[in-house]
Amino acid sequence: MASTFGAVNLAHDFIRQHVQSGDLCIDATAGRGHDTALLCRLCGPAGQVLAFDIQPEAVQSTRELLLREELGNAQVILDSHSNLNRYAQPGSVSCIVFNFGWLPGGDHSIFTRAETSIAAIQQGMQLLGPDGVMSLCIYYGRDTGFAEKDALLEYVRNLDSRACTVIVHEFANRPNCPPIFVSIQKGL
Numbered sequence: 001m002a003s004t005f006g007a008v009n010l011a012h013d014f015i016r017q018h019v020q021s022g023d024l025c026i027d028a029t030a031g032r033g034h035d036t037a038l039l040c041r042l043c044g045p046a047g048q049v050l051a052f053d054i055q056p057e058a059v060q061s062t063r064e065l066l067l068r069e070e071l072g073n074a075q076v077i078l079d080s081h082s083n084l085n086r087y088a089q090p091g092s093v094s095c096i097v098f099n100f101g102w103l104p105g106g107d108h109s110i111f112t113r114a115e116t117s118i119a120a121i122q123q124g125m126q127l128l129g130p131d132g133v134m135s136l137c138i139y140y141g142r143d144t145g146f147a148e149k150d151a152l153l154e155y156v157r158n159l160d161s162r163a164c165t166v167i168v169h170e171f172a173n174r175p176n177c178p179p180i181f182v183s184i185q186k187g188l
Contacts, residue, residue, distance in 0.1 A: 007179035010169055011135045012038060014183050015095060018133045022046040023094035026127070028081035028120055029053060033062030035097045040071035043094075049074040050088065052081050081120035084127060093127040100148060101139025101179075114151035121155065125164070125186070134184040141177030149180065156182055 015035075019025060019042035027036040030051040039049045051074055053059050059078045066074055077087065081098065100117055124134055136156070140149040156166045164186045171178040 006171075007137045007169070007181040010181040011035075011097070011137050011183075014133065014181075015039070015097065015135055016042065018131075018185075019043055019047075019095045024088065024092055025049045025095045025097070026084060026088065026093055026124070027051040027097045028084060028124065029097075029099045030062040030076060031058050031099055033058075033065035033076075035099065036062050036074055036076070037065055037069055037071055039095065039097065040066065040069075040074050043073065045073055047073060051076045052079050052084070054078070054080050080116055082116040082123070084120055085123040088127050090126045091129050093124075094129060094132050096124040096128065096132070096134045098124075098135065099137045099139065100152065101137075101145055114148040117148060117152060118155050121152075125159075125184075128186050130187055132186045136182040136184070138180040138182065140179075145177075152182075153180070156184065159184070 015038065019039060021044040023043040024047060025039040025043055027039055027049060030036050030053040036049055036051040043049060051062055053062065056078060059076050062076050098120070121134070128134065136152065138149050138152055140146050153168065159166055164184050167183045169181040
C-alpha cells in the first residue's frame with residue numbers, strides 16, 4: 001500500500017461524496033490552496049468557495065494556485081476562520097473544510113489555536129445547511145498543536161448527537177504524530 005494514504009485522502013473522499021455543482025463551500029484554513037481548488041472543481045462555475053487564512057503568504061499562494069488552474073469561482077479572504085459568520089448566512093453552506101496546525105512549508109511559530117478554532121467550528125455548524133458536512137484535519141506535533149488537538153477532539157465528541165454525526169479517524173499504527181481526520185455531518 002502506498003504511504004500517501006492519510007488524513008487528507010480520507011477528507012477529500014468525504015468531501016467528494018457531498019459537494020455538488022452549485023454549492024457554497026468554505027475553506028476555513030486555505031493554506032496552500034489545495035482544498036480550495038478541490039472545492040472549486042466540485043461546486044463548479046455555478047457554485048462559490050470562500051477561502052480564509054490569516055497569513056498573507058497563504059492567501060497569495062492560494063490565489064496563485066487558483067489562477068494556474070483557471071478556477072475563478074473562489075473568493076480568497078485575509079481573515080481568521082473565527083470570523084466565518086461575517087461572510088455567509090446561516091444554513092447556506094454545504095461544506096466547510098479545516099486544516100488545523102501550521103502552513104505547510106511556512107513558519108511553524110504561526111499555527112491555529114483552540115480558542116479561535118472552536119469558535120470557527122461553532123460558527124460553521126450554524127452556517128451549514130441541513131445536510132451540510134464539515135471536514136477537520138488536525139495536524140499536531142513538535143512543539144505545537146497538542147493542546148489544540150485535545151481541545152478540538154473533546155469539543156467535537158460533545159456535539160449534540162441529535163444534530164450531527166461525528167466520526168474521528170485516527171491512525172493506530174503510524175509513527176510520530178499522524179494527522180487526525182474528523183468528519184461531521186449535520187442531520188442523522
